[in-house]
Amino acid sequence: xxxxxxxxxxxxxxxxxxxxxxxxxxxxxxxxxxxxxxxxxxxxxxxxxxxxxxxxxxxxxxxxxxxxxxxxxxxxxxxxxxxxxxxxxxxxxxxxxxxxxxxxxxxxxxxxxxxxxxxxxxxxxxxxxxxxxxxxxxxxxxxxxxxxxxxxxxxxxxxxxxxxxxxxxxxxxxxxxxxxxxxxxxxxxxxxxxxxxxxxxxxxxxxxxxxxxxxxxxxxxxxxxxxxxxxxxxxxxxxxxxxxxxxxxxxxxxxxxxxxxxxxxxxxxxxxxxxxxxxxxxxxxxxxxxxxxxxxxxxxxxxxxxxxxxxxxxxxxxxxxxxxxxxxxxxxxxxxxxxxxxxxxxxxxxxxxxxxxxxxxxxxxxxxxxxxxxxxxxxxxxxxxxxxxxxxxxxxxxxxxxxxxxxxxxx
Ligand code: NIG
Ligand code: FE
Numbered sequence: 001x002x003x004x005x006x007x008x009x010x011x012x013x014x015x016x017x018x019x020x021x022x023x024x025x026x027x028x029x030x031x032x033x034x035x036x037x038x039x040x041x042x043x044x045x046x047x048x049x050x051x052x053x054x055x056x057x058x059x060x061x062x063x064x065x066x067x068x069x070x071x072x073x074x075x076x077x078x079x080x081x082x083x084x085x086x087x088x089x090x091x092x093x094x095x096x097x098x099x100x101x102x103x104x105x106x107x108x109x110x111x112x113x114x115x116x117x118x119x120x121x122x123x124x125x126x127x128x129x130x131x132x133x134x135x136x137x138x139x140x141x142x143x144x145x146x147x148x149x150x151x152x153x154x155x156x157x158x159x160x161x162x163x164x165x166x167x168x169x170x171x172x173x174x175x176x177x178x179x180x181x182x183x184x185x186x187x188x189x190x191x192x193x194x195x196x197x198x199x200x201x202x203x204x205x206x207x208x209x210x211x212x213x214x215x216x217x218x219x220x221x222x223x224x225x226x227x228x229x230x231x232x233x234x235x236x237x238x239x240x241x242x243x244x245x246x247x248x249x250x251x252x253x254x255x256x257x258x259x260x261x262x263x264x265x266x267x268x269x270x271x272x273x274x275x276x277x278x279x280x281x282x283x284x285x286x287x288x289x290x291x292x293x294x295x296x297x298x299x300x301x302x303x304x305x306x307x308x309x310x311x312x313x314x315x316x317x318x319x320x321x322x323x324x325x326x327x328x329x330x331x332x333x334x335x336x337x338x339x340x341x342x343x344x345x346x347x348x349x350x351x352x353x354x355x356x357x358x359x360x361x362x363x364x365x366x367x368x369x370x371x372x373x374x375x376x377x378x379x380x381x382x383x384x385x386x387x388x389x390x391x392x393x394x395x396x397x398x399x400x401x402x403x404x405x406x407x408x409x410x411x
Contacts, residue, residue: 003040003408004059005382007066011036011048012389013356015373021289021361022353024314030349032389038070040378043408048372067385068402071392072372073142074333074355077362078246078270078293080147080180080324081136082129082163084116087325100300100327101224101252109326110150110184117150117160125163132323133171136331137411140401142379143370144173145246145320145363147218149180154203157181161213172406174379176363178246179204179214182226182234197230201237209241215364216267217243221257228256235264246362250274251296262286268318268362272305273297280313289362291318292354294339295328307344318358319351338396348390378408 011033022029037054039047090108094100103109117125129146136144146164151157157179164177181204182197189196208214217238221231235245245264249257251271258279261269270291272279283290292305307317319340323331333355340351360370368377382403386392392400404411 001042001408002046002059003061003063004057005038005063005065005070006054007051007064008036008038008070009065009067010034010069010389011038011372012069012071013352013371014048015371018371018373018376019357020366021316021358023316024311027311027317027350027353028347030352038372040405040408043378045372045374045376045378047374063382065382069383069386069389070372070380071140071352071383071389072356072370073379073381073404073406074140075143075360075363075365075370076136076141076321076323076331076333077145077268077318077359078291078320078322079144079331080149080322081132081144081331082125082146082148082160083113083150083325084120084125084128085113085325086329087112090326094300104184104224107187111152111187113150113325114152114156114184114186118153118156122159122163125160126166129163129167130171132331133167133173137173137404137406138401139332139334139399140381140404141331141333142173142406143175143360143363143365145176145178145216147178147180149183149218151181152184152186154199154207157204158207158211158213161208165213172409172411174365174369174377176215176365177213178216178218179208179238179243180218180220181205182219182230184220184225193226193230197226197233200234205234205237205241205243209243214243216246218246218248220248221260222248222251222255223253228260231257231260239264244364246270250279254279258282262288267364270320271296273303275305275310280310280315283315284313289318289358290315291320291359291362292344293320293322293328294336294343295330296322298339298343299328304343307346311350316358316361317354318362319354320359320362334392334400335396337393341393348393351393352389379406381405
């Protein structure tokens with residue numbers, strides 16, 4: 001099956017020599033081709049160039065994209081999109097002045113979602129998550145990482161992971177799954193947190209590994225949640241089963257999470273509101289992708305991670321939605337682009353690199369997704385008629401995605 005898209009106003013984020021990630025100053029660079037064509041053979045990009053170079057115009061499907069742009073789909077490398085119910089009542093508590101940590105301490109927050117996930121059927125969780133995936137696709141996402149973490153018991157965590165496996169099998173999106181057994185401390189383990197860490201190590205990790213349910217392992221390493229020592233134990237245990245780390249770090253304090261992630265050669269460490277010189281130093285030269293979650297920082301009205309400082313130091317930066325019912329109830333990566341530019345003063349090119357190639361790296365798929373390159377998986381979207389690609393972050397709140405293609409097929 002051959003698809004030809006012609007007269008593309010601008011083909012954005014093309015790579016002739018594909019890279020796995022983009023660092024520092026290079027984040028401001030992004031190749032585009034004006035008045036371009038793109039050819040897809042089956043599920044892969046086969047060729048692209050400017051319209052004057054187009055020779056072979058035969059194809060099974062021909063699309064005229066006059067006035068529209070084509071971009072690679074977003075990679076959303078951090079989500080919690082399997083959940084039950086919503087938490088708008090806590091949102092009101094936050095407006096009234098309660099902090100995220102205060103809500104968590106009195107059994108709200110993650111524990112609130114855990115209770116609902118424990119009560120929900122696998123079928124219901126699957127259907128709700130599938131609806132969210134469909135919404136994501138319509139906003140231009142082509143790959144998503146999904147975490148467990150609202151289980152809190154081995155049984156409920158495995159239920160969540162089985163839902164993610166079913167989503168992998170039935171959705172056209174590229175999906176990676178992460179065991180986040182250590183997302184919060186259940187009430188009955190308060191004061192004996194080590195026993196809960198033991199449960200993660202002795203039951204959750206071996207069971208998830210035995211059923212092949214997880215690609216990665218995550219821990220909420222932060223003030224009031226899991227310590228660096230807890231995290232070391234769990235990540236060592238995960239590594240024995242081949243689970244690479246992707247951890248929540250430094251959202252609430254300078255908690256040592258970033259250094260811990262680097263020590264374990266984590267694929268990513270995420271949130272990073274509290275990133276200082278020592279943390280930047282630790283990340284430099286590592287293979288760990290610093291990942292910022294602008295939706296959570298916006299929704300919780302938090303300080304912003306020092307993204308410019310990180311890029312100036314030569315680091316790569318990725319961005320993801322963190323889609324979850326507590327701190328970021330949106331899966332719209334176009335909004336993340338706008339937050340990147342407004343709240344972190346990123347240039348549109350930097351924001352696009354952060355949400356495509358670098359977020360692809362942060363979920364281990366940038367060898368096949370995250371840019372338009374020959375041989376890569378054809379996950380992309382055609383925009384509505386827009387004047388420039390800078391218009392994408394600029395016109396926040398408007399859906400600029402008109403048609404989406406996953407694995408070479410329109411969805
Ligand atoms: O990534 N920070 C920890 N975990 C989630 C929040 C989950 C929740 O509040 O339900 C996050 O923001
Ligand atoms: Fe998260």
